[in-house]
Amino acid sequence: MRDDPTVFPESPVWAGEGTSRVPFWAYTREDLYKKELDRFFYNGHWCYVGLEAEIPNAGDFRRTVVGERSVIMVRDPEGHVNVVENVCAHRGMRFCRERHGHAKDFFCPYHQWNYNLKGDLQGVPFLRGVKQEGKVNGGMPKDFKVADHGLTKLKVAVRGGVVFASFDHEVEPLETFLGPTILKYFDRVFDGRKLEILGYRRQRIPGNWKLMQENIKDPYHPGLLHTWFSTFGLWRADNKSELKMDEHFRHAAMISTRGQGGKNADVVSGVDSFKDQMKLNDPRLLDIVPEPWWGGPTAVMTTLFPSVIIQQQVNSVSTRHIQPNGQGSFDFVWTHFGFADDTTEMKERRLIQANLFGPAGFVSADDGEVIEWSQEGFESKPSHRTLIEMGGTDIGDADHMVTETLIRGMYQYWRKVMGE
Amino acid sequence: MNMVDFKTYYELLTLYSDYAMVCDSPAWESWPDFFVEEGVYRLQPRENFEQGLPLCLLALESKNMIRDRVYGVKETLYHDPYYQRHIVGTPRILSIEQGIEGERITSEANYTVIRTKYDGESTVFNVGYYHDVILRTPDGLKFLSRLCVYDSEMIANSLIYPI
Numbered sequence: 285m286r287d288d289p290t291v292f293p294e295s296p297v298w299a300g301e302g303t304s305r306v307p308f309w310a311y312t313r314e315d316l317y318k319k320e321l322d323r324f325f326y327n328g329h330w331c332y333v334g335l336e337a338e339i340p341n342a343g344d345f346r347r348t349v350v351g352e353r354s355v356i357m358v359r360d361p362e363g364h365v366n367v368v369e370n371v372c373a374h375r376g377m378r379f380c381r382e383r384h385g386h387a388k389d390f391f392c393p394y395h396q397w398n399y400n401l402k403g404d405l406q407g408v409p410f411l412r413g414v415k416q417e418g419k420v421n422g423g424m425p426k427d428f429k430v431a432d433h434g435l436t437k438l439k440v441a442v443r444g445g446v447v448f449a450s451f452d453h454e455v456e457p458l459e460t461f462l463g464p465t466i467l468k469y470f471d472r473v474f475d476g477r478k479l480e481i482l483g484y485r486r487q488r489i490p491g492n493w494k495l496m497q498e499n500i501k502d503p504y505h506p507g508l509l510h511t512w513f514s515t516f517g518l519w520r521a522d523n524k525s526e527l528k529m530d531e532h533f534r535h536a537a538m539i540s541t542r543g544q545g546g547k548n549a550d551v552v553s554g555v556d557s558f559k560d561q562m563k564l565n566d567p568r569l570l571d572i573v574p575e576p577w578w579g580g581p582t583a584v585m586t587t588l589f590p591s592v593i594i595q596q597q598v599n600s601v602s603t604r605h606i607q608p609n610g611q612g613s614f615d616f617v618w619t620h621f622g623f624a625d626d627t628t629e630m631k632e633r634r635l636i637q638a639n640l641f642g643p644a645g646f647v648s649a650d651d652g653e654v655i656e657w658s659q660e661g662f663e664s665k666p667s668h669r670t671l672i673e674m675g676g677t678d679i680g681d682a683d684h685m686v687t688e689t690l691i692r693g694m695y696q697y698w699r700k701v702m703g704e
Numbered sequence: 705m706n707m708v709d710f711k712t713y714y715e716l717l718t719l720y721s722d723y724a725m726v727c728d729s730p731a732w733e734s735w736p737d738f739f740v741e742e743g744v745y746r747l748q749p750r751e752n753f754e755q756g757l758p759l760c761l762l763a764l765e766s767k768n769m770i771r772d773r774v775y776g777v778k779e780t781l782y783h784d785p786y787y788q789r790h791i792v793g794t795p796r797i798l799s800i801e802q803g804i805e806g807e808r809i810t811s812e813a814n815y816t817v818i819r820t821k822y823d824g825e826s827t828v829f830n831v832g833y834y835h836d837v838i839l840r841t842p843d844g845l846k847f848l849s850r851l852c853v854y855d856s857e858m859i860a861n862s863l864i865y866p867i
Contacts, residue, residue: 383751483752483759488858511780559779565768615858620759635758636765643859644747644761646773650782652861657784 291665298704303695304677304688305669308662311492316702317611320494323701324590325351325608330441330448330461332592332605333357333367335619337445337479338384343401346384349607350449350591354378355438356390357447360401367449368403369436390435403435444474446603462588463530469537469586472577473596478624482635485618487643491655492662493590493608494698496616499651500587501690503527503538504674509654510647511557512640516570517545518598519583520552520685527682533693534589540685542572542582542598568636569646572598589694597647599630600637612659616652618642708797712809716795719838719845720813724790727866732777735866736770740839743767744849747867750832753853761854761863773866783864787820788829790867795836807840808848815852817867819860830856830867 296309310316325331331350334357338346345358347370354370370380372392379392389406391398396409408430413423438449441458448458459467489496499505506513507520514520525540552558564570572582578596586594593604601622607615618641622634641648672695675687679696682689698704719738726734739745748760764770793814801808812835819829832854839848852867 384755481757483755483757484749485759485761486749486858487861489861509782511776557780557782562775562780565771565775566766568765569769569772631758635760635763638759639762639764639769642761643861644863646776646780649862649864653783656861 291667293667296667298699302677303679303692303699304673305671306691306695307666307669309666310698310704311494311659311662312611312666314611316704317492317608319702320590321351321608326353327452328455328701329452329590330450330455330458330588331590332588332603333447333449335445335479335481335603335621336365336442336447337481337621338619339365341386343386343388344384345380345387345401347380347382348605350438350451352607352609353451354380355449356380357449358387358401365440365442365447366402367438367440367447368399368434369438369451371436372397373405373433373435374408399435403437405430405433405435444471444476445479446470446474462535463532465528466530466535466537466586466588469528469539469584470588470594472579472584473594473601475577479621480624480626480631482620482622482631482638485620485642487616487652488613489616489652489655490613491659492611493606493614494694495655495658496593496604496606496614496651497587497589497694498691499655500538500585500593501536501694502688503540503685503690504688505654506647507551507685508555508557509650511559511562512647514552514555514558515545515560515562517543520545522548522551523685525683525685527685527687527690529679529681529690529693532697533679533690534697536587536690536693538583538585538685538690539581540583541580568633569639570598571633571636573630573633575599587690589697595641597641598637599633600641601634602638602641612663616643708800712800712807713797715845716797716809716811716838720792720795724792724815728787728789732774732866735774736767738847739767739770739850740841740846740848741767743770743847745770745847745866746849747852747854747863750853750855751857761859777864777866781864783862784821786822786824786865788865789818789820789826791816791818792834805839809836809838809840809845811836811838815867827860828856829860830854830863832856832867 333348339359342359342361345356347356355367356370357367370378372379374397389398398406413420439453441448523540523543529536583597591606595602602618602620605617622631640646672688672691679693723738745764746760747762752759795811795813798810814833817830818826820826835851837848838845
C-alpha cells in the first residue's frame, strides 16, 4: 500500500536534493506563485521593462509590468530613463491607462494629484484647505510633506538600449546579475547600435510562467517539435552547438550553428515532424543572410531569469517579455526590432522571417500549445513530477543539445531561493 | 463615389462569403485561390497598425507564401484542433477604379471569429476588420491584398487557421 495516496498533498515536500524531477505542484500552487513574485520579480533580480527606442524623446512613456505590478517607463526632460510604479500615492489607483504616449507630467484623475516624470509628487489639490466665509476648511495635516509621497521609484539599469528595473534598490549591478558569460551574449545583440522597433505581438498562454523559461532552456525539443527546425536544419541535434549558464544557473544561452538539414538518420528517423519532401513555395521565408555581428552562430537564445528571453534566430531578433498573471497563466509579449542601419532589404527580411515566430509562427505557435497541455497535466495530479533526465541528472555547460541540463540548473536556483 | 451596380456588389458579397466558408472548413487548400499570384495577406495587431509599425502576426507576401502557410497548418503545426466560425459584416466599398489591370475595388468589412475547441465552449477568438484591394480577373474577383487589422489584444495562446 502506498504511504500517501492523495493526488492533492497538503504539505508537499520536494523529495531529495536533486532537480531532475520537478513536482507538478511547483506549477500549480498559488502560495508558491506569490512567493515567486516576491523573491524573483520584486526582490533581488532585474526585470526587463522595455527598449530605449520605445521612448526616444523626453516625455515619451510606455506602460509595462514587472511581475504583476504595473509600471511606467518614461524619459524625463534631462533624457534619463525612469521607471515608476503605476499606483497613485493617495488612494492606490492604477492611474495611467494609456499604453504609451507623451506627457509633461503624470496625474491621477481621481483627486488630481500630479507627479513629475521622475515620480515626485508635485501638487495636491486643497493641500492647505479651502477658504470659505473666513475660515479654512480641510487641508492635509500640518506634518504632511509632499516630498514624502511620490510614486514608488524603481532602480533602473540601461545597457545597449535595453531597460531593466528592480523594486529592490539593494539589487546587485546588472552586469554582476547577468554574469560575464551571459553578458557576452547579451552584448552580442545589444552592442550599442541604435534599435528600430518593428512592432509587437501579444499572447496569453494558460500555463505557469516557468514553463516558458524552460521552453527556451530546452534544446532537446526544437528539432523534434518544430518541423521547420528539423527539416531545414535550423536547430537540431546534429548542429554544432553550446549551452552556457551563469554561475547561479539562473540565466542561460543556447548557441547553435545551422547545419545542412536533410536526412541524417540518427536525428530524423522516426521523427514525425521531419518532412523529407518539404520545399518552400516562396523561398523568401528562409532567405537567410548572415550578419557580421553573429560571429559564427546562426541562433542564440538567451533566457534572463525571471522575466525575458532574447531571441536571435537567423535574421529575426526580438525580446519576449514574460508577464505572469496567476500560477496558471502568463502574457507573452514579443517586441521585434531591427537596427537603425539595416538596409531596406534586411528590414523586409526580418519582417518575413518573423512569420516563423510569435503566437501564429510556423515554429513558435507550437510552444504555446505544449505549455498549455503541460499545465493541464500538472493541474490534474499535482502529487506527480516531471522527468528531466535527458543527458543525466547533473548540471553544467554542454557542447551538444541532447540534454535538459539548463532546466535542472534553473530548478537548483529556484530551490535555493524559494527554500523548497 | 459612383453607385455600384448590383452585379458587382453581388460578386463582392460572394467573394466575402466564400472566403469565410473556406476559412471555416478544413479545405484550406482553396484559401490561396482567393488571391492573385502577387497577392498579399497580412494579419496585423491594431496597435502596430495605428503606430505605423510594420510587424504583423502573419505577413504572407505572395500566393506561394500563402500556400506555404496552408502546408504549415495542415502538416507541420502541432496544435489543439478547433472549429472556427467567421461572421463578416456587410462590405463597404471605398472606391472602384479602372486601372490598366482592369477594375480595382477597395473595400472593408468587420469580422468576428468564434473559436470552439473540443470539449470547450465557444469563445470570441479574434475581432477586427478587413481592408481589401480586389482586382477583377478573368477568373473573377481576386484579392491583390487582404489586410486584417485585429482589435483582440491577446491572442488566446495561438492562432493557427486563416482569418
